[in-house]
Each structure stands twice: as C-alpha cells, then as structure tokens.
Amino acid sequence: MATGFIGKKSSAAGGWGALKSCGKRLLESGSPLSGARTMLKANQPDGFDCPGCAWGDPEHGSSFEFCENGVKAVAWEATEKRATPEFFAAHTVAELRQLTDYELELNGRLTHPMRYDGASDRYLPVSWDDAFAEIGAILQDLDSPNRAEFYTSGRASNEAAYLYQLFVRIYGTNNFPDCSNMCHEASGVGLRQSIGVGKGTVLLEDFEEADAIFVVGQNPGTNHPRMLGDLRRAAMRGARIAVFNPVRERGLERFSDPQDKIEMIRGGSQNIASHYYQPRLGGDMAAVRGMSKAVLAAEDAAVAAGGPSILDHVFLAEHCADFEDYRAAVDATSWEEIEDQSGLTRAQIEEAADVYINAERVICTWAMGVTQHLHSVVTIREIANFMFLRGNVGRPGAGFCPVRGHSNVQGDRTVGINEKPPASFLDALERELGFEVPREEGHNVLSAIGAMLDGTAQAFIGLGGNFARATPDSALVSKALSRQRLTVHIATKPNHSHLMPGATSFILPCLGRTEIDLNSKGQSRIVSVEDSMSMVHGSGGINRPASRHLLSEVAIIAGMAAATVGNGVVDWNALADDYDRIRDLIEKTVPGFEDYNERLRKPRGFHLRNSAAHREWNTPAGKATFASGALPEETVHQKARKGDGRFALQTFRSHDQYNTTVYGLDDRYRGVYGERQVIFINPADLREFGAEAGERVDVVGEYNDGIERIAPAFRFVPYDIPRGSVAGYYPELNVLVPLGSFGEGSDTPTSKSIMVSFRKLEAA
Numbered sequence: 001m002a003t004g005f006i007g008k009k010s011s012a013a014g015g016w017g018a019l020k021s022c023g024k025r026l027l028e029s030g031s032p033l034s035g036a037r038t039m040l041k042a043n044q045p046d047g048f049d050c051p052g053c054a055w056g057d058p059e060h061g062s063s064f065e066f067c068e069n070g071v072k073a074v075a076w077e078a079t080e081k082r083a084t085p086e087f088f089a090a091h092t093v094a095e096l097r098q099l100t101d102y103e104l105e106l107n108g109r110l111t112h113p114m115r116y117d118g119a120s121d122r123y124l125p126v127s128w129d130d131a132f133a134e135i136g137a138i139l140q141d142l143d144s145p146n147r148a149e150f151y152t153s154g155r156a157s158n159e160a161a162y163l164y165q166l167f168v169r170i171y172g173t174n175n176f177p178d179c180s181n182m183c184h185e186a187s188g189v190g191l192r193q194s195i196g197v198g199k200g201t202v203l204l205e206d207f208e209e210a211d212a213i214f215v216v217g218q219n220p221g222t223n224h225p226r227m228l229g230d231l232r233r234a235a236m237r238g239a240r241i242a243v244f245n246p247v248r249e250r251g252l253e254r255f256s257d258p259q260d261k262i263e264m265i266r267g268g269s270q271n272i273a274s275h276y277y278q279p280r281l282g283g284d285m286a287a288v289r290g291m292s293k294a295v296l297a298a299e300d301a302a303v304a305a306g307g308p309s310i311l312d313h314v315f316l317a318e319h320c321a322d323f324e325d326y327r328a329a330v331d332a333t334s335w336e337e338i339e340d341q342s343g344l345t346r347a348q349i350e351e352a353a354d355v356y357i358n359a360e361r362v363i364c365t366w367a368m369g370v371t372q373h374l375h376s377v378v379t380i381r382e383i384a385n386f387m388f389l390r391g392n393v394g395r396p397g398a399g400f401c402p403v404r405g406h407s408n409v410q411g412d413r414t415v416g417i418n419e420k421p422p423a424s425f426l427d428a429l430e431r432e433l434g435f436e437v438p439r440e441e442g443h444n445v446l447s448a449i450g451a452m453l454d455g456t457a458q459a460f461i462g463l464g465g466n467f468a469r470a471t472p473d474s475a476l477v478s479k480a481l482s483r484q485r486l487t488v489h490i491a492t493k494p495n496h497s498h499l500m501p502g503a504t505s506f507i508l509p510c511l512g513r514t515e516i517d518l519n520s521k522g523q524s525r526i527v528s529v530e531d532s533m534s535m536v537h538g539s540g541g542i543n544r545p546a547s548r549h550l551l552s553e554v555a556i557i558a559g560m561a562a563a564t565v566g567n568g569v570v571d572w573n574a575l576a577d578d579y580d581r582i583r584d585l586i587e588k589t590v591p592g593f594e595d596y597n598e599r600l601r602k603p604r605g606f607h608l609r610n611s612a613a614h615r616e617w618n619t620p621a622g623k624a625t626f627a628s629g630a631l632p633e634e635t636v637h638q639k640a641r642k643g644d645g646r647f648a649l650q651t652f653r654s655h656d657q658y659n660t661t662v663y664g665l666d667d668r669y670r671g672v673y674g675e676r677q678v679i680f681i682n683p684a685d686l687r688e689f690g691a692e693a694g695e696r697v698d699v700v701g702e703y704n705d706g707i708e709r710i711a712p713a714f715r716f717v718p719y720d721i722p723r724g725s726v727a728g729y730y731p732e733l734n735v736l737v738p739l740g741s742f743g744e745g746s747d748t749p750t751s752k753s754i755m756v757s758f759r760k761l762e763a764a
Contacts, residue, residue: 055227056533068225070225072656072658072663073658074514076663077109080108081109082111087107088122093501100662101466101661107493109512109546109547110547111550112125113125113127113509116501116506118501131559133563134504135461135486135506136562136563137563138485138486139459142458145171145172146172146175146440146442147456148171148173149177149443149448149460150164150173151176151179151463152164152177152179154178154179154465155464155465155513157527157529157553158414158528158530159583161408162586162590163576164557165416165417165418166433167564169437169438170435170561170569171561174442175443175448176419176444177445177447178409178417179409180413181445182470183371183748184409185748186372187366187371187402190376190377191612193627194626195384195617195624196611196624197611197612199402200400200532201393201394202398203535204230206361207363210234210398211240211360212359213231213241213362213364214352214355215231215242215243215365216383217245217371217752218368218369218370218403219251219367219652220251221249221251222654223653223658227403228251228272235274240274240359241274241275242356246278246722247278248276250670252273253273253276275355279343279344280341280343280635280637281650281722281753282341282374282375282632282635282637282638283341283343283344284369285375285378286340287344288385289330289631290342290344290346290349290350291352291353292326292385293331293335294350294353295357295390296389311389315390315391316388319391319615319623322626322627326385341632343722360397362398363400364383364401367402370383371746371748372749372751374632374741374742374744374750375743375744376748378632380402384624385626385627393613402532404531404532408529408530410530410531410532410534414608419443425590432585433585434569435569443457445747449477449480449739452480459487460484460486460488460502462488462491462497463557465497465660468495468496468500469497469731470659472737472738473709476739477500482500482501484503485502486504486505487504488505489505491509491510508551509549510553514543515541515542516540516541524540526540527539527579535605536605536608537600554575558573559572559576583597592609635753636648636752636754637722645757647756648725649679649728649755649756650725650727650753651729651730651734651751654672654729655667677713678717679715679716680721682720682724683718692716693716694715695716695760696716696761697713697714698758699711699756701755703740703755707738709738711728711735730751733754
C-alpha cells in the first residue's frame with residue numbers, strides 16, 4: 001500500500017485518472033460493454049436518473065451527462081455478481097460480520113427475499129406472500145404504532161417515499177427517521193428560519209451568471225463530481241471561486257474535464273479556486289462573521305468618503321428584518337475572537353470579503369462540512385446574514401445552494417418523509433383520503449435509536465440505505481437493531497445492517513434505478529426524483545432486472561401495507577401497478593405538483609417553485625430575517641488546542657465511496673491506495689506526537705459519557721490540514737461519533753466535531 005501526500009501539485013482532478021477509474025469499475029462489474037451502454041442513458045430524458053448524487057442536470061442536456069462517481073454507482077448496481085440463497089447458505093451471519101463493507105457488497109445483487117433463522121444463524125429464502133404476512137402480523141400485534149420506526153434512504157423515488165409515508169400514517173405514526181437527519185437537517189432548519197423555505201434558491205443557470213461562488217465545507221470532486229463541470233465553466237468565464245475547507249482538496253484546486261476532448265488530448269486543466277482558505281474545524285461561522293465585519297467596514301468607509309454604497313439598502317429596507325440587531329452583533333465581535341475561532345488571519349478574511357464586494361451576483365454553496373457540527377444551524381444563518389448584505393438572494397446568478405447527497409433525499413422530504421410534518425400536509429391527507437392522520441411528532445434518527453435502545457421501539461423497517469453504518473456510535477446502533485422484535489431491510493445488496501437481525505428479520509430485494517420496472521400489462525413504468533435545484537424529473541430503467549424474483553420498492557411497500565392496514569383507505573395493489581395514480585395523490589396533497597404526470601414526461605421535467613427565490617418570505621416576520629447571536633463560546637478546534645493531546649476529528653468520504661457504499665480501496669486525490677484505516681494529520685502534529693508516516697495507532701474517542709470508543713490500528717498519513725485537526729473515513733470511524741453529541745436545533749450527529757486522542761500500539 002502507498003500512502004502519503006497527494007500527487008504532484010500539477011496533477012488535476014478528473015482527467016485520465018477519472019477515465020481509468022471508470023474503466024476499472026466497469027470491468028469489475030462483470031459487464032463492461034453493457035455498463036458503458038447503460039451510462040449513455042444516465043440523466044437523459046428517456047433514461048434513468050443517476051443513483052448517485054443530487055446535483056442537477058442542465059436544461060440543455062448532454063449526451064454524456066455523468067461523472068466518474070456516477071459510473072461507479074451504475075456499475076455497482078448493474079454488476080453481474082449475485083448474492084443468491086446459496087451464498088447465504090454458505091455463510092452464517094457471524095461469519096459475514098467479519099467482512100468489511102467493501103467485501104460484503106462485492107458479493108453482488110440480492111436475488112430472493114430472505115428470512116433470518118436464529119437456529120442456524122443464516123438467512124433462508126422466503127416467499128413474498130409469507131414475508132408480507134408475517135411483517136403485517138407483527139406490526140399489528142404491537143401495542144402502539146409508535147413502537148415502530150420507518151427509516152428512509154435518499155435513493156427512494158418520490159412515488160415510493162409518498163406511498164411509504166401514506167402506509168405509515170394510516171398505520172398510525174409519524175416515526176420517520178431518515179437520512180436527511182444525518183446530513184442537511186441543519187440546512188433546512190437554518191434556511192427556514194432565515195428565508196422561510198428549507199431548500200436552496202438557485203438553478204443551474206444561475207451558475208452561468210454568478211460573478212463569485214463561495215464553496216464552504218464541501219468537496220465536490222469526490223461527493224458531487226458533476227458540479228466541478230459547472231465550477232470549471234464559471235472559472236473559465238472569469239467568475240471568482242472562494243473555497244473554505246480545512247482540508248486541501250484536489251478537486252477544488254484544478255479539474256480536467258474527461259468529457260472535453262481537446263483538454264484531454266492536450267493534458268490541460270482548469271484552475272477552480274481563485275482563493276482557497278483553510279479554516280479550523282468549527283470555525284466557519286467566525287470566518288463568515290469576519291467577512292460581514294469587513295463588508296460593513298467597507299460600507300462605513302464608502303459612506304464617509306461620499307462614494308457609492310456597498311450594501312444593498314433597498315433590499316435591506318424592503319425585504320429584511322432585524323438588520324440593526326445583526327449590525328450590533330457584528331460590531332461587538334472582535335477581530336481577535338474571529339481570528340482565533342476561524343484560524344484565518346484578518347487579512348485573509350478581508351481578501352475574501354473583497355471577492356464578495358466586487359461581485360454583483362454571488363452564490364454560496366455548502367455541504368456536510370458545515371452541517372455536521374454542534375453550531376451548524378447558527379452557521380447557516382450566518383451565511384444567510386452575509387448574503388443578505390448585498391441582496392444576493394432572489395435574483396439571477398445569486399442565492400443559496402446547499403448541495404444534497406443522495407439523489408432524492410430532497411424529494412423524499414418534499415413528498416412527506418418528515419417526522420415533523422406541516423399541519424397543511426396532514427390536513428390535505430385527511431381531506432383527500434378520509435382517514436384520521438396522526439398528529440404527534442415522530443422520531444428522527446437519534447430519537448429512533450434511543451427508542452430502540454430503551455425498548456420503546458420494537459420494530460425497524462428500512463426503505464433502502466445502510467442504517468447501521470450511516471449512523472453514529474456504531475456499537476450502540478448494533479445493540480439497538482438486535483433488540484428489535486422485527487427488522488426489515490429493503491435493499492439491492494447485502495450490507496452490515498442486515499447482519500444485526502432482530503428476533504424476526506427480513507431482507508427484501510428490490511429493483512435498482514437502472515432496471516426496467518414493468519406493470520401487470522408488461523409496460524415500463526417511470527418514477528420521479530427531485531435534485532438539489534428543486535427540479536423534478538422522470539427516471540426509467542433500461543436494464544434487465546438482476547433477478548426475476550425482485551419487486552420494485554413501490555410493490556414491496558404496497559405488499560407490507562396491504563398486509564398491515566388492509567385496503568380500506570386505498571387500494572394498494574392498484575397504486576403499485578400504476579404509478580400515475582400515486583402521482584395523482586401527490587398532486588392533490590403536495591403544493592407545486594399540479595399536472596404532475598403531464599409535466600413529468602416533458603424533457604428535464606419541471607421546477608418546484610421556491611418562494612424565497614421570488615423574494616417571498618414565509619417567516620414569522622414576513623421578511624428575510626437576520627440572526628444576531630454571538631459566536632460559539634468554544635469550537636471543537638479550540639478544545640483541541642489546549643495541549644492535552646486531543647485532536648479535532650472530522651469524518652469524510654474517500655474518492656472510491658458514496659455515502660456508506662465503498663466502491664474500492666483507493667483515494668487517489670489524497671494519495672491513499674489499498675486501505676481505508678487511515679488518519680490524515682498535519683506533519684508538524686505528527687512530529688510532535690513522536691510518530692512517523694505510516695505508523696499505526698488506536699484512535700480513542702474523548703467524549704465524557706463513560707463509554708469507551710476505540711477505532712483500532714489506524715495508519716497516519718501526513719496531509720495539508722490545520723494543526724490540531726485530523727480526518728478519516730466513515731463509516732469506519734463512526735464508532736467514535738457519540739450518540740449524545742448532536743447539532744443544536746438539528747439533532748444531526750456532529751461527525752465533523754469529534755474529540756479524539758491517539759494511543760500507540762504496543763510492540764508485538
């Protein structure tokens with residue numbers, strides 16, 4: 001294995017390395033030619049939506065609108081490998097637990113519904129009818145619907161998610177822990193408080209008009225590679241791109257577009273970031289507050305000199321509330337405090353503020369580097385404050401862009417996967433369908449885990465995803481799942497959540513996004529998804545299903561629903577056979593979906609109207625609202641600088657990974673090959689600790705709750721990261737993320753703010 005610094009500074013993200021990686025993954029799938037043909041239908045009007053990230057598709061379309069990680073996602077799903085009943089017969093669950101995530105999923109696509117047999121510690125095949133009947137009987141036997149937890153992955157379609165929430169609410173609970181609780185919950189909370197809507201306000205076209213783009217706490221080169229194309233085009237026409245990321249990431253420095261033939265032939269690349277700042281972990285709010293302070297100082301200087309104003313006073317007067325309170329809070333924040341928390345100098349922050357001041361149109365994007373901290377909600381509100389100063393919301397080329405993860409995580413929330421549903425949505429369900437809708441607030445991910453641990457919850461059903469590996473405090477989550485009376489996992493491949501069975505446990509295999517989904521008449525059906533820009537578009541698979549025994553997610557949900565609540569409210573089989581009927585229900589109960597079936601079938605679909613993008617503010621004040629709190633008393637990095645041997649750890653993805661799915665063991669942008677148990681550390685910190693590159697240590701969690709948390713035998717990799725900060729991959733390091741540490745106002749695990757220490761291994 002080779003580990004160390006990333007490649008030469010002249011190397012770029014994308015380019016021939018991306019093409020080589022794509023070829024490697026297609027070869028590993030066992031069907032490289034069909035995989036290549038499949039990719040030509042990815043993100044096309046007559047094809048399927050990429051099962052990877054939620055970055056938007058251009059209105060004008062492209063014959064090759066996919067990226068390296070899109071190829072990996074498709075190859076992963078379209079593999080020729082199969083996890084058959086014979087595979088499960090050959091291995092006990094205890095044996096399968098010894099496999100890594102990568103090794104387990106390499107066994108390929110699930111082919112049959114399976115039921116866990118405790119006597120043999122194996123999964124055995126079961127018929128669909130028997131599985132549905134037993135699931136329904138156990139759910140009916142619970143003394144309260146609130147004893148069941150219904151998890152949703154962001155890869156579920158709008159149709160599956162809507163049917164799921166309908167089933168669960170007819171059953172009688174709002175327990176909807178969902179993957180958004182662990183990633184962008186803070187974005188939704190913070191933006192709703194600031195602008196009245198919890199979504200981004202921009203379209204892809206806005207990236208063609210922006211003069212400056214601020215990229216905060218985000219690594220698109222690995223997590224949203226198609227975004228690099230839009231950043232590249234913006235940089236080429238002269239837009240300035242200011243990056244705030246503690247880690248020096250190659251994709252934010254230079255990018256060579258594999259779909260640009262001339263650039264590939266010439267070996268060229270495009271600079272992405274015009275300005276790259278490396279704040280300390282947890283220091284983003286201070287950095288943004290500092291930029292606001294510099295903007296306000298420039299305004300004062302301009303006024304004193306009799307020059308043009310820096311602020312957009314018309315926007316502030318007509319559209320904003322509480323600006324004077326915010327101005328006072330900024331004035332009360334000292335540069336010493338800002339520099340100490342952010343880790344940036346005043347000169348750096350003023351330089352970034354100049355980028356903002358000299359841009360007529362500004363977009364701010366962010367991801368989990370912002371949202372997985374204790375203070376994420378107030379940080380997002382600070383970003384909103386900063387953007388309000390010059391009216392950078394609700395006009396072309398400007399606005400907010402929280403970049404979501406899974407391809408339909410935003411759509412699932414739109415159609416009702418919400419433990420805190422708005423009363424208007426519940427009222428619409430009651431009005432249209434005539435049943436009494438539960439009104440009690442349900443469980444999110446953290447409260448669901450707590451309920452499973454203390455016995456309040458007795459059943460867990462997962463619509464996709466890998467709950468055990470996506471969640472914090474891995475050992476506790478394993479106990480939580482194993483204590484359930486019933487566990488059900490709807491999945492395409494085996495994963496570690498399946499290996500933590502309750503008393504009765506099922507694995508129910510479903511069709512993937514790339515596969516043909518036929519109704520009873522043999523006609524292909526389409527589903528729909530919503531991207532990060534609120535574009536809703538259709539997706540129709542083109543590949544032969546991995547097994548004739550697979551059912552669609554919609555059909556599986558309908559089967560469980562019919563067995564549990566019967567057909568008194570809706571005809572589940574009819575809905576499962578005709579997805580247009582599901583979309584008709586969505587149209588009647590969810591605003592913005594008028595003429596859903598008609599508009600969905602237009603190329604590129606349609607856009608869900610965003611009130612804030614039109615400067616309509618659904619806030620209590622009826623205006624865009626400034627937040628005026630002080631900076632956090634202490635950030636995770638400040639805690640790590642006390643000289644007691646502790647470090648601030650953030651978890652992130654490798655380049656061969658998407659969420660909990662590990663496609664391979666390389667992370668070429670960071671120079672790591674063949675291994676995932678690594679810790680990235682500043683070279684000076686490594687020397688001070690008395691260790692060398694490549695040396696292994698135990699990583700010890702330092703959360704003071706009496707629970708020992710250890711990630712054993714991780715290898716040090718020197719890296720360009722602020723002193724006192726370290727980083728490593730999830731899900732391997734989720735064992736160190738405390739269940740009791742979560743964002744204020746969001747309940748999102750603080751996976752970017754983990755206190756750890758290192759313990760040298762004893763000599764053999």
